[in-house]
Amino acid sequence: MSSKVRSFxxxxxxxxxxxxALLFLLACLAPSVDPDRWWFxxxxxxxxxxxxxxxxxxxxxxxxxxxxxxxxxxxxLLLGIRSISIFFAFHPSGEKASxxxxxxxxxxxATWNVARFIEMKRNNNKGSQTRLRMMxxxxxxxxxxxxxxxxxxxxxxxYYPNLTYISKHFNYPxxxxxxxxxxxxxxxxxxxxxxxPIIDSGLIRYPRPTLPDAxxxxxxxxxxDTIRVxxxxxxxxxxxxxxxxxxxxxxxxxxxxxSNSRLIFAKLRRGMSGRKIQSDIIAQVLGDSPHPxxxxxxxNDVPNSYTYQQVRGxxxxxxxxxxxxxxxxxxxxxxxxxxxxxxxxxxxxxDAFDRxxxxxxxxxxxxxxxxxxxxx
Numbered sequence: 598m599s600s601k602v603r604s605f606x607x608x609x610x611x612x613x614x615x616x617x618a619l620l621f622l623l624a625c626l627a628p629s630v631d632p633d634r635w636w637f638x639x640x641x642x643x644x645x646x647x648x649x650x651x652x653x654x655x656x657x658x659x660x661x662x663x664x665x666x667x668x669x670x671x672x673x674l675l676l677g678i679r680s681i682s683i684f685f686a687f688h689p690s691g692e693k694a695s696x697x698x699x700x701x702x703x704x705x706x707a708t709w710n711v712a713r714f715i716e717m718k719r720n721n722n723k724g725s726q727t728r729l730r731m732m733x734x735x736x737x738x739x740x741x742x743x744x745x746x747x748x749x750x751x752x753x754x755x756y757y758p759n760l761t762y763i764s765k766h767f768n769y770p771x772x773x774x775x776x777x778x779x780x781x782x783x784x785x786x787x788x789x790x791x792x793x794p795i796i797d798s799g800l801i802r803y804p805r806p807t808l809p810d811a812x813x814x815x816x817x818x819x820x821x822d823t824i825r826v827x828x829x830x831x832x833x834x835x836x837x838x839x840x841x842x843x844x845x846x847x848x849x850x851x852x853x854x855x856s857n858s859r860l861i862f863a864k865l866r867r868g869m870s871g872r873k874i875q876s877d878i879i880a881q882v883l884g885d886s887p888h889p890x891x892x893x894x895x896x897n898d899v900p901n902s903y904t905y906q907q908v909r910g911x912x913x914x915x916x917x918x919x920x921x922x923x924x925x926x927x928x929x930x931x932x933x934x935x936x937x938x939x940x941x942x943x944x945x946x947x948d949a950f951d952r953x954x955x956x957x958x959x960x961x962x963x964x965x966x967x968x969x970x971x972x973x
Contacts, residue, residue, distance in 0.1 A: 611666065614655040618673035621648040625680040628906035632869040639869050645680060645901040646923070646933040683900040686920040694949040694964040703948050703966035704819060707740035708828065708893035708939055710960035713749040713785060718756050728757065731957045736767050738953070738964060742817065743769070743790045744828035746895045750774065752782040763790060773798040773815045787828050787894070789815045796823065801882060803832075803875050812879055816888060822972050825888040829879065830895045831904065832871030834864050872898055876907035883910065889944035889969060895937050895960065905938075912940040915965040919950035926952065926961045939965045946970050 620641060627642025641648070656670035674681070694705065714731055716724030735743065750760040760774055769790035776784040787810070789795075797816040812829045876896075883890055892912065898904035900914075916924045916938070926937035937960055941947060949966040 607663075610655075610658075611669075614652075614659070614666070614669050617648060617651045617655060618669050621645075621652050621673050622676060624648050624901065625677040627901050628680075628903055630903065632866075632873045632903050636866045636869065639903065640865055642901045643865070643899060645684065645899070646931075649677075649681065649684070680901050683905070683914070683917065684923070686917045686922060686924060688919055689921045692919055692949040692966075694951040694966045703968055704742070704824075705738075705740045705964065705966050706826070706891055706893060706939060707735075707738050707743040707962060707964045708746075708937060709735075709743070709962040710746040710830065710895045710937060710958060711749075712747050712958040712960065714757065714759060715957070716757075717749050717751065717783070727957055730955075732762070732766075734953060734955065734957065734962065735763065738962065740964065741792050741819075742826055742891075744787065744826065744893050745790070746787045746828065746830040748774070748786060748788045750776075750784050750788075756783065760788065768792060771795040771817075773813060775800050775811065775813065786811065787813050787830055789813060789826055789828055791815065791817050791826075794818045801878065803878065810875075812875075812882060814886075819969070822969055823888050824969065825886045825890050827879075827883065827890065827892045828894045829875075831875050831897045832868050833897045834868040868897065869903075872896070872902075872904045876904045880907045880910060883908075883912075889972060890940075890942045891945065891967070892940040893938065893963070897936050899933075900935060909938070909940050912942045913945070913947055915939040915941060915947050915950045915963070915967075916952075918947040919965075920952075924952065926963065928956065928959050928961070937961070937963055939963050941965070941967055944969060944971055 623638050624641040624645045627639050627645070630638050632639040652670045652673055656667050656674070659667035659670070711731060714728040716722065716728050719725070748759065749757070751758060760772065763769055764772055769792060771791040771794055772788060773795055774784070774786065774788040776786065789798075794817070795815045796818050798814065800811040800813040802811050810830045810832075812827060814825050814827045816823055816825050883892065890912070892908065896904050896908060916935070923933055924935045925932055927934040939950070946968045947965060948968055951964045953962040953964065955961070
């Protein structure tokens, strides 16, 4: 009887291993497929970290029980090596972008989704105290160019004038923040601050039904060279408090799990569809730049995604060049969410990189020190 139990258990585990390996390989296809047509594979791409861990556990388990069966996981991992290489950075001794260790020849670029600085109205509450700490972090970063998403600025006297405050107090005489003076005194969007002259700028509005974010660029004169810096904020999933509660119910297997899952998947599909439109536009625009390109921003998507592959193209991912580990940039939902990026085209050398992991915004600031190797 015990031999039959062992045989059944072995067969069942083998089946589970095969299913996990298949799902893992399908998840690896997510960057290469159309999210509108193959939404199921794109959603699987979000689960790539979990599937990776499961496949590795099967590999380790079979090595102790029956080594030849470990080949199932080993082959899957080899076939998925590219997805693994963009998910995990392998530079434990990579140089950190610190003010003390900064090279004189480096250009420092920082990016941060500041979540409207938490508090928009002048007061002395907890939100305003967090805003002050965020301002101190911007100052301490000492970046030459800093791109901020979900940036808020107001011309109303009882709200914070963040645009003029940062420009005046932190020595950023040049900036590009596009907004229309239409009678409304409150403005939200992305902004590029620079200590070097901005000689040209522009933006492209994404088409409906995506959110009214824009792809912005500034042509910046650095010494004798001109570089083009892009920043943007792509379509988010737009989870609200009720959605987070649904996710917790799904995790705990409570009643309504099917209906809650359906609603969550609908929002995931809608977000992926919007980002596909946006990332296709970005890929085309970046390819037409007459100057060396630096791109940074909040893509609201993971490395194993169509969005990441389209936007990054053949550019360098600063985190992968100098970082180590998963590189989480979003503090909610999952510890594996790297959705903010700094990309540099091959005309640059990435000298150093760092994440500032502090609980101010729901995103972490990214910093990269870069050197221009050659011009176009």
